[in-house]
Amino acid sequence: MPTLLSQIITTIKDSSYLANLATISLMSRVRQILSAANLYNGLGTINVSDVFVLYGCAAAIYFIINFSLSLFVRHLNAQRTEKLL
Numbered sequence: 001m002p003t004l005l006s007q008i009i010t011t012i013k014d015s016s017y018l019a020n021l022a023t024i025s026l027m028s029r030v031r032q033i034l035s036a037a038n039l040y041n042g043l044g045t046i047n048v049s050d051v052f053v054l055y056g057c058a059a060a061i062y063f064i065i066n067f068s069l070s071l072f073v074r075h076l077n078a079q080r081t082e083k084l085l
């Protein structure tokens with residue numbers, strides 16, 4: 001099981017298809033939010049800080065997904081190691 005999950009994480013990180021698919025999906029949502037940001041910030045323009053915050057959040061989401069999967073695999077691997085001892 002840990003080997004399978006490790007392979008899934010590697011596939012998510014390294015596969016250009018999956019990485020591009022997830023990145024394109026996430027980035028298209030960020031662009032949609034940015035296109036509507038000028039309606040809500042009261043200035044009628046998109047600020048540089050809005051761009052950095054939204055793309056930073058997208059990067060954080062991607063990191064959290066991969067890091068949590070990695071922690072899960074480590075936990076399963078530790079449990080498997082305990083059972084073998």
